[in-house]
Amino acid sequence: MLCAIDKAYLCSVVYLTMSIFGYRPNKNEMCVSFGLDYIEFLSCFSFQKGTDFCIFRHEKLTKKMVLHNEVIQLMEDHNWKFVRNDKNADCIITTLVSVFWYLDPHRERFKERSISLPFAQFHDYYDWKTQKKGRPVIKSPELKQHMDELSLILMKPWWNNDHVQVFKAKVDLMLQGMAKYYKYLNRNNESTIQRRQNEGTYVLPA
Numbered sequence: 001m002l003c004a005i006d007k008a009y010l011c012s013v014v015y016l017t018m019s020i021f022g023y024r025p026n027k028n029e030m031c032v033s034f035g036l037d038y039i040e041f042l043s044c045f046s047f048q049k050g051t052d053f054c055i056f057r058h059e060k061l062t063k064k065m066v067l068h069n070e071v072i073q074l075m076e077d078h079n080w081k082f083v084r085n086d087k088n089a090d091c092i093i094t095t096l097v098s099v100f101w102y103l104d105p106h107r108e109r110f111k112e113r114s115i116s117l118p119f120a121q122f123h124d125y126y127d128w129k130t131q132k133k134g135r136p137v138i139k140s141p142e143l144k145q146h147m148d149e150l151s152l153i154l155m156k157p158w159w160n161n162d163h164v165q166v167f168k169a170k171v172d173l174m175l176q177g178m179a180k181y182y183k184y185l186n187r188n189n190e191s192t193i194q195r196r197q198n199e200g201t202y203v204l205p206a
Helices: 004-020 027-033 038-044 063-077 089-112 140-153 162-199
Strands: 045-047 054-056
Touching (some): 089 140, 089 162, 140 162
């Protein structure tokens, strides 16, 4: 049996996902379909004034939810806001959160290559040490995927607004830093393949 916060979170995820694809379901109807009272939903979440993307409000927030809230708070503090019913809002927010979350445990790696990433405040949310796993490794395909997603949202017309140019410059700088590291990884991979070929230990993929 799901509790109110679980139902509200699931309801919100479905709502945001539908929003990304251009659908704007009625929030009350969404709550009914999940067996959730709208008041219960609002007690767990709130919607930023003038927009339709949610801010998580609950004592049992995950680290990623906290990061989500902090990203929106940063945008509110600098007046980097969306007009009401902007269909790109949820896509931009969720993509930024996803990229920040991915980069979090790797920021030291970027520093080691003298690559400075903006938004340094979004650090120590992804605590891989508590997951009893080894330090996450940056892999070219995953990094490229996040670069592509970031590039796509930067093509949204919202970024042409004068009031978000500082924000856009920072996101551009982050993408450039990711691209530099991606090139570094590819050079390393090519060097490794070349060395193994010279040693006769490299096996071509089937």
